[in-house]
Each structure stands twice: as C-alpha cells, then as structure tokens.
Amino acid sequence: MPNWDIVSAFHVRKPLPEIQHWIDRCRGKHWPPVQLLEAARIAPCFLVPAGHPDSDYKREEWRLSPNLIERMLTFSFNMTQTKCYIVLKLIKKSLFAYIVGDAITSFHCKTIMFFTIERTHPSLWCEHNLMFVLLLCLHVLRRWLRLTRLPHYIIEGVNLFDGKLSKLLQKRLLVYIDSLIRNNLQDIFCIGIDNISCRLQSCSMRYIVQAGELRGVCLTNSIRLLLKYDYLKRLSRVFTVLNHKQRSSHNTFMQPLKYLIRSLFENSTNGISKTAALECIKQVYTFQISVQTSYYLRLRNVLDGEKIRRAQYSFNSDVASSRLKFASMLYCSGHHQAAVRVLEDVERSYHSNIKAVCGFIHLEGDCHLQVFADMLSGYKDEGFIELPFAFCVRFVRQESYCTPAILLFEMNRNITEEEVAQRDYDEKLWMDCAEVDARPFLHYLQYLTYGGLGERDKQLHAMGVLEAFIDIRNQLNLYHPETALNLLGHCYEMEGDYAGALRYYEESFRFRRTNNAANWHVLRIMRLISG
Structure with missing residues (x-):
C-alpha cells in the first residue's frame, strides 16, 4: 500500500531517562513551551526494530522513537513556522535532490526546524520575516554539515546523517549551501513547485534579498x-x-503647554523615555513659538531677532x-x-x-x-x-x-x-x-x-x-x-x-x-x- 507507512513497535510504559534529560535541557527556553514539556513527560514512547546503519548487529538492534512528542512539537508551530517547514521540504525536494538525491529527508528538515525555533526569539517568526528565518534554518544545517553530524533533537547520541548522507555527499551539500547563502537564497525563487516564487515575493522581502544584504546592515x-x-x-x-x-x-492656552513640557520630562523614568520626552518637547516648543509669534503679529508687532533665534531651537x-x-x-x-x-x-x-x-x-x-x-x-x-x-x-x-x-x-x-x-x-x-x-x-x-x-x-x-x-x-x-x-x-x-x-x-x-x-x-x- 504505497500511501501507508506502517511501523511495528512496542509501547514503552515507564518514564525514560532520555526524555527527562531532554526536558531538563529545554526548561527555561522560549520554546518548547512549559505546557508542551509537561505533556511530553507523560507521552508514550515506542521501541522500534531498527539498528544502527553501520552496526554488524543491526537486524537484532532496537531504537527509541519519541514520535508522539515530535508530533506535538510540529503541531505547536505557528503559521510562519509551518510555512518555513514547507519551504524547507520544497528546497530538499527540488534543490538538494540534484546534489544528494533523496538522502536528505523530511525528518532532517523537521529536526532543523526544531533546533532553529528553540534558538530564535518568538518575535522573529512572523510573515514578513519568512525569508530571514528560512536563512537561519540553512545556517543551522550548514553548522551541522561542518561538524559532520546532525543530532536527534530529543534522543542524545544519535547522528541523523549516519546511513543517510555519506561524508562525500555532506561536503558536496555544504559547498552548495555556502553558495546558496552567499547568493542570498536566489535559487529558491527558481523553484517551480506550487508557484513558490510568487508566494515568497508576497511576503514583501524579495527586494532586500536581491539587494544582497539580507543578513547585514x-x-x-x-x-x-x-x-x-x-x-x-x-x-x-x-x-x-x-x-x-x-x-x-488664547488666555488659557500657554499655561497648560508649559505644564506639559515640565511634566513630560519630570515623569520620564529612563534614558529612552527622556529621549522621547525631549522630542515631544521640541514639537511643543515649536508650537508655542508659533502661537506667540501669531499673537505678536496680530498686535502688529515686529518679529525681532530674539524671537527668530528662539524659533531656530x-x-x-x-x-x-x-x-x-x-x-x-x-x-x-x-x-x-x-x-x-x-x-x-x-x-x-x-x-x-x-x-x-x-x-x-x-x-x-x-x-x-x-x-x-x-x-x-x-x-x-x-x-x-x-x-x-x-x-x-x-x-x-x-x-x-x-x-x-x-x-x-x-x-x-x-x-x-x-x-x-x-x-x-x-x-x-x-x-x-x-x-x-x-x-x-x-x-x-x-x-x-x-x-x-x-x-x-x-x-x-x-x-x-x-x-x-x-x-x-x-x-x-x-x-x-x-x-x-x-x-x-x-x-x-x-x-x-x-x-x-x-x-x-x-x-x-x-x-x-x-x-x-x-x-x-x-x-x-x-x-x-x-x-
């Protein structure tokens, strides 16, 4: 059945130290949230018959699969994170495939997303930053390629490149990703799947990508x-x-303005608010000078040098x-x-x-x-x-x-x-x-x-x-x-x-x-x- 993916597994009933170690590592970070970590503590894991690719005993070895926890992590993605994950998979399918075939999988993309989201402030994951956060994901992948290992996000000691991506293919992919980053992701706009070029342009970031300074000044x-x-x-x-x-x-106009100028500055509690207060005071002062000048001109007085100097402030x-x-x-x-x-x-x-x-x-x-x-x-x-x-x-x-x-x-x-x-x-x-x-x-x-x-x-x-x-x-x-x-x-x-x-x-x-x-x-x- 080509549309089904069935894996036989044993349900592990007791708490696992590997999961607790991951929960302790993530505690206090922006992501995953506390509620998700608490749910992960009681979520079941599975034992699946899959040995290490380089082992002589791989037909007799088993490994832990926290797939329900990974499912919860994926379902916690916001809309921009979901879009970023989709674009990563499109890059994998259309750009990476020319270099490494199907050696990079959706699970690799998902793991890269986990590491990137954990290390990025939540405020950056918004629609108009889609190209920027995508760039961050590629930086994460480049780092793991340089180290020749992509760790499993939850289970310590697992290298997801083993048995999937040879050292030679890792080097080839690293060279391409270096080029992709240097060219400010321009190859992405050539992907023909799902009209992705127009969709990314609609995020209003292509101009800055083309300017060649997405990461810089x-x-x-x-x-x-x-x-x-x-x-x-x-x-x-x-x-x-x-x-x-x-x-x-006019009789009651100037006194409240003088009080406003004084209170704006006195009630400012730090350097930033004092700067804002000073800018507002300049606006008030310009207005005050103009009102006074209008009053002098109404009385047919001459606009002398002193009043002109005050206006220049x-x-x-x-x-x-x-x-x-x-x-x-x-x-x-x-x-x-x-x-x-x-x-x-x-x-x-x-x-x-x-x-x-x-x-x-x-x-x-x-x-x-x-x-x-x-x-x-x-x-x-x-x-x-x-x-x-x-x-x-x-x-x-x-x-x-x-x-x-x-x-x-x-x-x-x-x-x-x-x-x-x-x-x-x-x-x-x-x-x-x-x-x-x-x-x-x-x-x-x-x-x-x-x-x-x-x-x-x-x-x-x-x-x-x-x-x-x-x-x-x-x-x-x-x-x-x-x-x-x-x-x-x-x-x-x-x-x-x-x-x-x-x-x-x-x-x-x-x-x-x-x-x-x-x-x-x-x-x-x-x-x-x-x-």
Missing part, C-alpha cells in the same frame, strides 16, 4: 527606520490629542515641518528674503529618500519594509546625517497670523454642520486645523515668497514643481492630496487662470467630497467669474 537599518517611522507617527498623534484637549482660548525635530513653519512666520511678517533662504535650505535637505509622516492617515503599503529599504539607497555606509522623515505641517487657529491666508479655509473646511457630524473620532482631532504635507507646502511657500520679491521665473518654476509633484501622485508621500490640490488651485487663481483653478479644486473633490475647503474655493471662484 540593510535589513537592520530598514527595520530601524520602520520602527522610527512608527514611533514618529505615534508621537505626532499623541501631540495632536494633547493639543486638541488644550485648544480653548526646534529646527532639527525633523527634516522640514518646523523649518517650513518658521518660513511661514517670516513670510507672514514681511521678511520675504529671509523666508526664501529658509525655504532654499529646506529644499536642499528634502532629497528623494525623505518619507512623509502623518499621525492620522494610513496609506496602503506605507509601512512595508521595502519602502524603508528603498530609503537606504545611497546611504549604506555613512548613514543619514539626520533622520529622513518629514511631519505634516499643521496650523491651529491660534497660529492664524503665521499662516498663509488660503490655509485658513482648511480650518473651516465644512460648509454645513452636517459635514462636521460626519467626521469620525480621528478627523475631529485634526480637521479644525490646517494640515498639509511638507513637500507641497514647501513649493507653495516658494511660489508666494518669490512672487512677493518679484522674481517671476522662480515663482513660475515653484508652481511647476508643485504641479509635477502632485501629478506624480506619490501615494506613499502624500497624505493630504485634497489640500495639496487646493494649494495648486490657488496658484492658478492668483495667476488669473480661473478655469485651471476650478479644474484642480474639482480634482480635490475626488479625494474628499465633504469636509473639504475646495467647496469654499469653488464658490469664491464662481463669484469672481460672475463678477
């Missing part, structure tokens, strides 16, 4: 950037929630947003030449590897590890001089006098109260503000400042760059496309091209029909057209 730095990005999103969100709670009137909170707010302060206070210098500095820093950060809007794919691997292009050795992230630029009502006039419509984006009622919890936190992606705001401010200085060619160039950026529709770096389109529409409006302005305002509706300031802009343009 690329993966480490990609994960570091991903974690930093997630942290900055959370920081932005926390700051917005705190801001929303304290946003009442928070420039390194990210690549662009704090500097853009500073440029906006300078523009609104009439310091156009100074604003241009700040904007030129931002443009020099805003290279193609910058990742936008928004605390409230999620774009599909913006958290994939490949996005952060792409950001490392050209920065493999020296690293980033500063973190390559840019927050969205946000203005609240208390900053109105530091805000370009067109963005005041964003603070009143609803036409009716029914639109306000449609907002979900997150939208209620930020929709009373003007929030815009840093890159479009940079080019819009350039259009305004160059226009104020009468530099017409540079003004038109800035407008063209803004239009090109939106036309590219960089889905992973444009969290507020409706606002960016409104800014571009306003550029056309200032050019006297009302048809072009209407076209972009109407394009803005594609992204957000209600709670969109474009509704006000269209009404205004229609009044201008009708005279």
Whole structure:
C-alpha cells in the first residue's frame, strides 16, 4: 500500500531517562513551551526494530522513537513556522535532490526546524520575516554539515546523517549551501513547485534579498527606520490629542503647554523615555513659538531677532515641518528674503529618500519594509546625517497670523454642520486645523515668497514643481492630496487662470467630497467669474 507507512513497535510504559534529560535541557527556553514539556513527560514512547546503519548487529538492534512528542512539537508551530517547514521540504525536494538525491529527508528538515525555533526569539517568526528565518534554518544545517553530524533533537547520541548522507555527499551539500547563502537564497525563487516564487515575493522581502544584504546592515537599518517611522507617527498623534484637549482660548492656552513640557520630562523614568520626552518637547516648543509669534503679529508687532533665534531651537525635530513653519512666520511678517533662504535650505535637505509622516492617515503599503529599504539607497555606509522623515505641517487657529491666508479655509473646511457630524473620532482631532504635507507646502511657500520679491521665473518654476509633484501622485508621500490640490488651485487663481483653478479644486473633490475647503474655493471662484 504505497500511501501507508506502517511501523511495528512496542509501547514503552515507564518514564525514560532520555526524555527527562531532554526536558531538563529545554526548561527555561522560549520554546518548547512549559505546557508542551509537561505533556511530553507523560507521552508514550515506542521501541522500534531498527539498528544502527553501520552496526554488524543491526537486524537484532532496537531504537527509541519519541514520535508522539515530535508530533506535538510540529503541531505547536505557528503559521510562519509551518510555512518555513514547507519551504524547507520544497528546497530538499527540488534543490538538494540534484546534489544528494533523496538522502536528505523530511525528518532532517523537521529536526532543523526544531533546533532553529528553540534558538530564535518568538518575535522573529512572523510573515514578513519568512525569508530571514528560512536563512537561519540553512545556517543551522550548514553548522551541522561542518561538524559532520546532525543530532536527534530529543534522543542524545544519535547522528541523523549516519546511513543517510555519506561524508562525500555532506561536503558536496555544504559547498552548495555556502553558495546558496552567499547568493542570498536566489535559487529558491527558481523553484517551480506550487508557484513558490510568487508566494515568497508576497511576503514583501524579495527586494532586500536581491539587494544582497539580507543578513547585514540593510535589513537592520530598514527595520530601524520602520520602527522610527512608527514611533514618529505615534508621537505626532499623541501631540495632536494633547493639543486638541488644550485648544480653548488664547488666555488659557500657554499655561497648560508649559505644564506639559515640565511634566513630560519630570515623569520620564529612563534614558529612552527622556529621549522621547525631549522630542515631544521640541514639537511643543515649536508650537508655542508659533502661537506667540501669531499673537505678536496680530498686535502688529515686529518679529525681532530674539524671537527668530528662539524659533531656530526646534529646527532639527525633523527634516522640514518646523523649518517650513518658521518660513511661514517670516513670510507672514514681511521678511520675504529671509523666508526664501529658509525655504532654499529646506529644499536642499528634502532629497528623494525623505518619507512623509502623518499621525492620522494610513496609506496602503506605507509601512512595508521595502519602502524603508528603498530609503537606504545611497546611504549604506555613512548613514543619514539626520533622520529622513518629514511631519505634516499643521496650523491651529491660534497660529492664524503665521499662516498663509488660503490655509485658513482648511480650518473651516465644512460648509454645513452636517459635514462636521460626519467626521469620525480621528478627523475631529485634526480637521479644525490646517494640515498639509511638507513637500507641497514647501513649493507653495516658494511660489508666494518669490512672487512677493518679484522674481517671476522662480515663482513660475515653484508652481511647476508643485504641479509635477502632485501629478506624480506619490501615494506613499502624500497624505493630504485634497489640500495639496487646493494649494495648486490657488496658484492658478492668483495667476488669473480661473478655469485651471476650478479644474484642480474639482480634482480635490475626488479625494474628499465633504469636509473639504475646495467647496469654499469653488464658490469664491464662481463669484469672481460672475463678477
């Protein structure tokens, strides 16, 4: 019966010291779990008629088989571990078979899995790490091949290569696995079974495998950037929630902010939390300076050198947003030449590897590890001089006098109260503000400042760059496309091209029909057209 595998065996009734020795060895590790070890203590083992392959008495010898314990270990695999085991078997069947025939078996693959899982932190066994943990399994196999022995996972003193893989075949397989690891597992993508290439690509790791640095700096730095990005999103969100709670009137606005700055630092209990607190304090400080500057400008006071120096403290909170707010302060206070210098500095820093950060809007794919691997292009050795992230630029009502006039419509984006009622919890936190992606705001401010200085060619160039950026529709770096389109529409409006302005305002509706300031802009343009 070809589909059956029947083995005659004797049931061993008493506890075996070999099993107890294995349980003692595994105690205190991440895997196997305590519950499984307790179940293994009482699980029956079997005595099977199978001698050592090199023995002269192999027809009279017996061996222990803890197959029920091995079954429990296999059934404890999570989904990623199961997939890894399946891919190992596919490698065995398609790649190893060319070198060693059927000498490597499924039991060898299972044993390699046991050793790898035992020695790996559970957090690594997740879907997007499938290629990485597969690489770890091959490292384990390579180590045992170098030692010319693969121990049984449970029964001590058993070499699973004996009688299966000769010394010559072990050397041949070791050479191939060395090559496979050096080439970052590229041969795996050539396996034709079960469309495995596409399945592995769907785990979003092939880019890093092809980059040739799966085990090195690329993966480490990609994960570091991903974690930093997630942290900055959370920081932005926390700051917005705190801001929303304290946003009442100017008379009561500053004192809670001062208390927040003090409590953030005093309540930080270690170096990591103090670092996070300092970054949050920079955000709060930038906001405080902007609110104070708006108050001075409302009273028609001059923005003097002391206030400008204070604003410069928070420039390194990210690549662009704090500097853009500073440029906006300078523009609104009439310091156009100074604003241009700040904007030129931002443009020099805003290279193609910058990742936008928004605390409230999620774009599909913006958290994939490949996005952060792409950001490392050209920065493999020296690293980033500063973190390559840019927050969205946000203005609240208390900053109105530091805000370009067109963005005041964003603070009143609803036409009716029914639109306000449609907002979900997150939208209620930020929709009373003007929030815009840093890159479009940079080019819009350039259009305004160059226009104020009468530099017409540079003004038109800035407008063209803004239009090109939106036309590219960089889905992973444009969290507020409706606002960016409104800014571009306003550029056309200032050019006297009302048809072009209407076209972009109407394009803005594609992204957000209600709670969109474009509704006000269209009404205004229609009044201008009708005279």
